[in-house]
Amino acid sequence: DSGVTQTPKHLITATGQRVTLRCSPRSGDLSVYWYQQSLDQGLQFLIQYYNGEERAKGNILERFSAQQFPDLHSELNLSSLELGDSALYFCASSPSFGGSEAFFGQGTRLTVV
Amino acid sequence: AQSVSQHNHHVILSEAASLELGCNYSYGGTVNLFWYVQYPGQHLQLLLKYFSGDPLVKGIKGFEAEFIKSKFSFNLRKPSVQWSDTAEYFCAVSGTGGFKTIFGAGTRLFVKA
Numbered sequence: 001d002s003g004v005t006q007t008p009k010h011l012i013t014a015t016g017q018r019v020t021l022r023c024s025p026r027s028g029d030l031s032v033y034w035y036q037q038s039l040d041q042g043l044q045f046l047i048q049y050y051n052g053e054e055r056a057k058g059n060i061l062e063r064f065s066a067q068q069f070p071d072l073h074s075e076l077n078l079s080s081l082e083l084g085d086s087a088l089y090f091c092a093s094s095p096s097f098g099g100s101e102a103f104f105g106q107g108t109r110l111t112v113v
Numbered sequence: 114a115q116s117v118s119q120h121n122h123h124v125i126l127s128e129a130a131s132l133e134l135g136c137n138y139s140y141g142g143t144v145n146l147f148w149y150v151q152y153p154g155q156h157l158q159l160l161l162k163y164f165s166g167d168p169l170v171k172g173i174k175g176f177e178a179e180f181i182k183s184k185f186s187f188n189l190r191k192p193s194v195q196w197s198d199t200a201e202y203f204c205a206v207s208g209t210g211g212f213k214t215i216f217g218a219g220t221r222l223f224v225k226a
Contacts, residue, residue, distance in 0.1 A: 002156060033214070042218035043157075043203060056213035090156065100207075101147065102214055104157040 003027065006091050006105035014113055018079040021108045025072055025093030031055075032074040033094070033102060034066055038087040049074055081112045115140045117206050119217035126194050127225045134189040134220050136204030146187040147205040147214070148178055157203065163187065174198070196226045 003026035013019055025032050034046040036059075045058035049068035060066075063081075068074045078085060088109050092102035120135035138144065148160040161172025168180040178189045187204060201221045207214040 002158070035216070043216045045213055045215060048213050058213065092157075100145070101159050101162055102157075103159075104149075106156045 002103040002105065004091060004093050004103050004105035006089075006108050008108060009106065010109050010111075012111045012113060013081060015081055015083060017081050017112075018077065019081065019110065021076040021078070021089050021091075021110075023074045023076070023091030023093075023105060025074070025091075026103050029093035029095050029103070030072065031094045031096060031102075032068055032072070033092040034060075034074070034076050035090040035092065036087045037090060037107070041087075043090075046076070078110070083112050086110055086112045115206070115208075115215050117204055117215050117217035119202075119204055119220050121220050122218065123221050123223070125223045125225065128196055129193050130224075132189070132191040132194045132198070132222070134202055134204075134222070136187045136189065136217060137185050138187065138204070138206045138215075139185065140206050140208060140215070142208055145207045146178075146180060147207070148172065148176070148187070148189050149203045149205060149216075151201045151203065151219075153200065160189070160202070194222075194224050196224050198222060199224045 005024040007022045030051045033048045036044045046060040048056040066076045088107045090107045092104045094100045094102045116139045118137045146163040149157040150160045151157045163170045163180045171177045201219045203219045204217040
């Protein structure tokens with residue numbers, strides 16, 4: 001157990017809908033990262049938050065947004081969902097801003113039908 | 114641009130064979146380097162990491178990796194693989210200045226019993 005909790009584990013939704021994925025980082029970790037893992041794209045970095053502020057952005061679509069709350073948990077919002085958004089979404093946390101080991105959650109498997 | 118390249122997407126080995134997975138990176142400045150492993154149906158876990166010092170790094174489960182700065186490489190090795198090493202392996206790099214961690218596309222290893 002990495003100490004990072006993601007909910008829900010599985011999500012099935014229809015195209016055009018909006019979903020929210022939740023991540024609770026390890027106790028004491030200030031950085032939260034979101035990654036998308038799909039068969040054709042591999043593991044893609046989406047976005048990073050550090051202590052409530054956005055710090056780095058990767059290949060995140062405009063339909064996607066995220067935030068980190070004062071209690072350090074984070075949410076990834078995916079809207080106007082398309083079939084191609086079906087993937088595993090991982091959250092990871094680390095103690096510092098960058099450069100240190102990341103601890104991954106079990107992931108949320110999103111299926112868009 | 115920052116990038117991580119893993120040379121092999123799929124590797125099939127018999128038990129007791131030796132393993133070497135290639136990883137090259139492009140990243141300005143001082144880097145921290147990681148290998149993560151993802152067993153089937155599980156989240157990513159850290160195998161080993163290099164921050165500084167001895168470029169030959171030993172990790173868990175008999176894995177090791179060598180950082181060759183002149184070649185921008187961080188190859189993963191194991192002298193004798195086991196069936197339980199069947200997994201996907203990800204090389205990752207992060208800047209010490211606090212930049213996002215970038216992952217390679219992953220190498221899927223299948224070890225035949």
